[in-house]
Each structure stands twice: as structure tokens, then as C-alpha cells.
Amino acid sequence: MANLEVELGALKLKNPVLAASGTFGFGEEYSSLIDLEKLGAIMVKGLTLKPRQGNPAPRITETPAGMLNAIGLQNPGLDAFLSRELPRLIDSHAAVIVNIAGDTEEDYITLARELSGVPGIVALELNLSCPNVKQGGILFGTSKMIMGRLITKVRGICPIPLIVKLSPNVTDITELAHAAEESGADIISLINTLKGMVIDIKSKRPLLGNITGGLSGPAIRPVAVRMVYDVYRSVKIPLIGMGGIMNLDDALQFFMAGARAVAVGAGNFVDPCAMPRLIDDLRSYLEKEGLQSVDEIVGSAQI
Amino acid sequence: MLSKARVLEIRKVSSNCYFLLLEEARIARESLPGQFLHIRIGESLTPFLRRPFSIAGTSPENGTLKILFQVMGEGTRILSMVQKEDRLDCLGPLGSGFSTQKAHNTSVLLAGGIGAAPLMFLSEALLREQKKVIFYYGASSLEQIIPVRSFFPSEAEVYLATEDGSAGYRGFVTEAFQEGLNNGLKPAEIFACGPKPMLQKLAEKNRDWKFPMQISLEERMACGIGACQGCAVTVQEKGETRCGLVCRDGPVFNWDEVVW
Numbered sequence: 001m002a003n004l005e006v007e008l009g010a011l012k013l014k015n016p017v018l019a020a021s022g023t024f025g026f027g028e029e030y031s032s033l034i035d036l037e038k039l040g041a042i043m044v045k046g047l048t049l050k051p052r053q054g055n056p057a058p059r060i061t062e063t064p065a066g067m068l069n070a071i072g073l074q075n076p077g078l079d080a081f082l083s084r085e086l087p088r089l090i091d092s093h094a095a096v097i098v099n100i101a102g103d104t105e106e107d108y109i110t111l112a113r114e115l116s117g118v119p120g121i122v123a124l125e126l127n128l129s130c131p132n133v134k135q136g137g138i139l140f141g142t143s144k145m146i147m148g149r150l151i152t153k154v155r156g157i158c159p160i161p162l163i164v165k166l167s168p169n170v171t172d173i174t175e176l177a178h179a180a181e182e183s184g185a186d187i188i189s190l191i192n193t194l195k196g197m198v199i200d201i202k203s204k205r206p207l208l209g210n211i212t213g214g215l216s217g218p219a220i221r222p223v224a225v226r227m228v229y230d231v232y233r234s235v236k237i238p239l240i241g242m243g244g245i246m247n248l249d250d251a252l253q254f255f256m257a258g259a260r261a262v263a264v265g266a267g268n269f270v271d272p273c274a275m276p277r278l279i280d281d282l283r284s285y286l287e288k289e290g291l292q293s294v295d296e297i298v299g300s301a302q303i
Numbered sequence: 304m305l306s307k308a309r310v311l312e313i314r315k316v317s318s319n320c321y322f323l324l325l326e327e328a329r330i331a332r333e334s335l336p337g338q339f340l341h342i343r344i345g346e347s348l349t350p351f352l353r354r355p356f357s358i359a360g361t362s363p364e365n366g367t368l369k370i371l372f373q374v375m376g377e378g379t380r381i382l383s384m385v386q387k388e389d390r391l392d393c394l395g396p397l398g399s400g401f402s403t404q405k406a407h408n409t410s411v412l413l414a415g416g417i418g419a420a421p422l423m424f425l426s427e428a429l430l431r432e433q434k435k436v437i438f439y440y441g442a443s444s445l446e447q448i449i450p451v452r453s454f455f456p457s458e459a460e461v462y463l464a465t466e467d468g469s470a471g472y473r474g475f476v477t478e479a480f481q482e483g484l485n486n487g488l489k490p491a492e493i494f495a496c497g498p499k500p501m502l503q504k505l506a507e508k509n510r511d512w513k514f515p516m517q518i519s520l521e522e523r524m525a526c527g528i529g530a531c532q533g534c535a536v537t538v539q540e541k542g543e544t545r546c547g548l549v550c551r552d553g554p555v556f557n558w559d560e561v562v563w
Contacts, residue, residue, distance in 0.1 A: 022531070023526075023530065025530035029526070030528070030530065053546045057534075057536065059533045060531070060534075062350060063351070065348040067351060067525060071533065071535075074546055217351055218351075266351075269353070269527075273305065
């Protein structure tokens with residue numbers, strides 16, 4: 001049987017299929033539909049120090065082959081996560097990656113310090129790319145200098161693998177990727193959503209309460225594949241690729257572009273069984289192709 | 304929670320509404336009035352997201368369930384073209400249902416447009432509890448009226464209202480109900496589902512009426528199970544407001560929970 005285990009630097013995963021942050025809550029919602037233990041890891045909903053209420057409704061709207069969301073990082077905050085959500089996740093034997101977001105450097109540092117020693121948390125993902133909150137998030141993810149300084153500080157106090165999630169809403173994503181690597185990121189995940197907008201032509205107003213939102217789903221897949229392809233050639237650290245993955249064929253494009261693991265996001269909404277199926281299909285694919293591991297196809301499309 | 308339901312019947316019941324009879328034993332057995340199904344529309348990537356539909360009735364002994372839906376956009380237009388024997392990918396039943404255990408006798412059901420769907424299911428449960436069911440149903444005009452009398456159990460009293468007066472009372476369903484109250488109607492409790500302005504109006508009026516009232520809300524949804532936090536509604540509890548989710552905390556809410 002083919003081995004699905006992957007190593008992303010110090011982060012060892014039983015398979016390279018992850019749940020993308022923001023699309024999988026804290027896992028509990030899906031636990032009656034799929035076996036959480038089967039997943040490579042769960043990147044939980046973006047977590048902030050204090051609870052956040054999120055943006056006014058409407059928060060989502062459908063777009064061609066995708067959706068636009070402006071949730072606004074609604075989450076219960078650090079304390080409730082540690083006391084309520086994390087124990088449930090650990091009980092389900094899921095590998096947990098905590099996506100953290102802040103308004104200030106201090107927020108990120110406090111979150112990293114509080115979370116990185118907690119048993120059950122295998123890595124932290126720095127959310128530097130949420131397009132739907134006014135402060136923080138994206139601010140840290142679009143300036144090389146500000147991002148580098150933040151990563152360096154978090155790196156200094158975080159003994160577990162540190163993932164940096166990049167925004168596609170920049171002129172040259174490879175520059176940011178390079179800055180993340182230089183500052184000590186262990187892994188890069190990409191891409192977050194593309195900033196977009198839908199106007200309700202009857203009311204002549206933006207459809208989302210937040211005016212703009214983040215585009216996800218298969219509509220953004222070619223953009224994501226291209227960015228993984230470019231970033232793979234610019235950095236040496238491993239990549240987690242995501243953007244519109246629904247099935248094996250989609251995931252293979254990301255592996256071939258250079259991702260060592262993939263995450264499923266909006267696809268979970270459409271097909272809650274997309275991830276377990278992808279894991280099974282990936283195993284069958286490797287066996288059929290006579291491959292020992294996913295590593296053999298990572299970056300194979302690079303020319 | 305995921306099942307493939309078989310289409311037994313699809314039928315147009317008004318100028319823009321359809322009736323769908325599905326066979327899926329588990330859903331028929333588990334569903335409660337007020338709950339919804341999250342249905343995938345075809346296999347292609349557009350429309351991308353599932354669509355939530357209130358369950359309009361079940362027959363656990365036959366393993367069947369009813370859906371009533373209005374064609375609103377591309378997703379529902381495609382759904383209106385399904386055929387007998389097609390399979391529909393259904394997630395559910397989801398959400399909270401109406402609570403009916405109170406010892407109230409006369410139940411008034413108020414629906415606007417396609418909001419009749421969950422109340423049809425509810426009326427069956429109320430009648431089983433030996434309650435008197437009075438149903439006020441409003442639509443914009445005669446051609447948009449779902450033939451509710453053929454869908455509702457015959458024991459229910461049905462009153463129609465149309466905005467243009469082409470059938471029943473001329474005006475909004477809330478006004479027809481107000482007239483009923485003026486004529487001595489004494490509801491023990493109210494259940495309502497319909498467009499937001501209608502529910503908002505009812506909630507305003509109920510500050511004076513003070514009837515026990517449950518309302519079923521609608522919102523754009525992605526996951527349908529509380530993970531994406533997309534279907535937000537502001538709710539209040541003991542004077543504090545918080546962000547609730549229509550899919551998980553609702554779709555049925557108490558009238559005074561919702562902050563409009």
C-alpha cells in the first residue's frame with residue numbers, strides 16, 4: 001500500500017490532505033459526517049485573542065464556480081478555544097493546526113506563546129492575509145518589511161512548526177514568500193482568498209454587508225496553481241497549496257506545481273466528504289502509478 | 304446525514320413554485336417541522352453551493368418527504384427541471400425545529416409566499432396534538448398562490464390574502480390577521496414564516512400583542528451546519544446581543560430573540 005505520510009520540514013502528517021482554515025469551523029460541525037482522524041490535519045477557524053462577532057449579514061454570496069465571503073473572523077477567542085474547542089478536537093484524534101490572527105504584533109505573539117506548548121497542536125498558521133477585517137491580518141501580509149518583522153518575533157517564541165499563509169492580493173507573491181522564508185517561516189500555505197465584490201443591481205448596492213469579500217472555490221484554482229508554481233521556484237521551504245480543490249485531479253495540479261500538501265476549503269461546503277474521498281483517491285492514484293509517496297510528484301510540472 | 308433522495312414527483316403548483324416529492328427513509332423518519340434540507344443542485348460547479356429548503360411534510364411510513372420551492376434564481380431554476388427517478392444529494396435534516404409541546408390550543412400559522420412550506424409540515428404535527436389550526440396565507444397575486452387548501456390538512460381553517468386583491472383579503476397577510484384579531488380571534492400561539500419585512504412587522508406588532516411566537520428565518524448559506532458562519536443573524540439573550548447562525552441556532556427563533 002502506498003505511503004501517504006508527508007514531512008513538511010519538522011511537521012509530519014499522516015497524509016497531505018488538510019482542511020483549510022475558515023471552512024471547517026473547529027471540526028465539530030463535520031464530526032458526524034466524516035472521521036476527523038482520517039485527515040492529514042485540520043486548520044481551524046482563524047483565532048483571535050478576544051472573541052470576535054464578525055461582519056454584518058449578508059456575509060456570503062455565490063459566484064460562478066465559487067463564492068464570496070466576508071465573515072470577518074468570527075470566533076470565540078483564545079480562552080474558549082482552549083477550554084471548549086481544543087479538547088473536543090483532541091478527543092477526535094485530529095491533528096490540529098491553529099490559524100491565528102491579530103490586530104497588532106502583540107496579539108500574534110501572545111497567541112503564539114499561549115498555543116505553541118499545548119499538547120495536540122502540531123503547528124501554528126499565521127493568518128496574514130484575511131481580506132475581510134480592517135486592521136491586522138492583511139496589513140501584515142502585504143508589506144515585506146512588516147511581515148518579516150512579525151514572523152521573526154513569533155518565530156523566536158514558537159517551538160513548533162510555523163506556517164505563514166500568504167495573500168494573493170499582492171503584486172508579486174514570490175517577494176512575500178521569500179521574505180517569509182528569510183524571517184524563519186517553516187512552511188508557506190497559499191493562497192488565501194482573492195478580494196472581490198458583487199453588486200446587487202436592483203438595490204444598486206454591494207451585496208455583502210462588508211462591501212467586499214474573499215473569493216474562493218474552483219473559480220480561483222488556476223490563480224492558486226500558478227502562484228504555487230511560482231513560489232515553489234522562489235523558496236526552499238515546503239508549501240501547502242489550496243484554492244478551489246474539489247477532487248483528486250485538482251489536488252494533483254497543486255502537487256505537480258510544487259505543493260507537498262493540499263488543503264480543501266470551499267469544497268467542504270459542497271461535498272462534506274470531499275477530503276476523505278480525496279485521501280482514498282490519492283492512495284489509489286499512487287498505487288496505480290507505482291509511486292512510493294507523494295514526494296515523487298511534488299514539483300513535477302516545473303520545467 | 305448525507306443521502307441520495309429519489310425524486311418521485313415534481314409538479315408546478317403556481318406561476319413560480321414547485322412541489323417535489325422525494326423518497327428517502329432516513330430523512331422522512333428523522334425530520335421535524337421547521338428543519339431544512341441542504342440540497343446540491345446538479346454535479347457541475349455552477350451553481351456552486353447547496354441550497355437550503357424547508358421540509359414541507361413527511362410520511363415516515365412511506366419513507367417520503369415533501370419540498371415546496373420557489374424559483375428565485377439559477378439554482379432553483381435548475382432544480383425545477385429535475386425529473387422522476389433523478390437522485391438528489393441531500394444533507395440533513397438540519398437546524399432546529401418549531402417547538403410544539405406547549406399546552407396551547409388555537410395555533411395561528413402565518414405565511415407569506417413560499418414561507419408556507421415549513422408551516423404545512425407543522426400543521427400536521429399540531430393537528431396530531433388535537434390543536435385548532437388557523438392558517439393565514441399571503442401572496443402578491445392569485446397566480447402566485449400555492450394551492451394551500453390541497454396541501455393543508457382539511458381540518459385547518461385557511462384564510463387567503465393577496466396584495467392586489469385578486470384572491471381573498473386585499474392587502475398583506477399581517478393585515479388580514481389583524482382583522483381576524485379585531486373580529487375576536489384569540490391565538491394561543493403564532494408560528495410565522497415569510498419575507499423578512501413581514502416577520503419584522505409581526506415582531507413589531509407583537510410588542511403589543513405579546514403572543515408566544517416562533518418565526519422561521521432565511522439567509523444565504525454555504526455549509527448549512529455551522530462551520531462557515533455565513534448565515535449570521537443578530538440575536539439577543541438577556542439584554543446581550545450576539546451573532547447567531549440561521550442554520551444551526553435556527554432557522555426557527557423566538558420572535559423576541561432576533562434583533563432586526
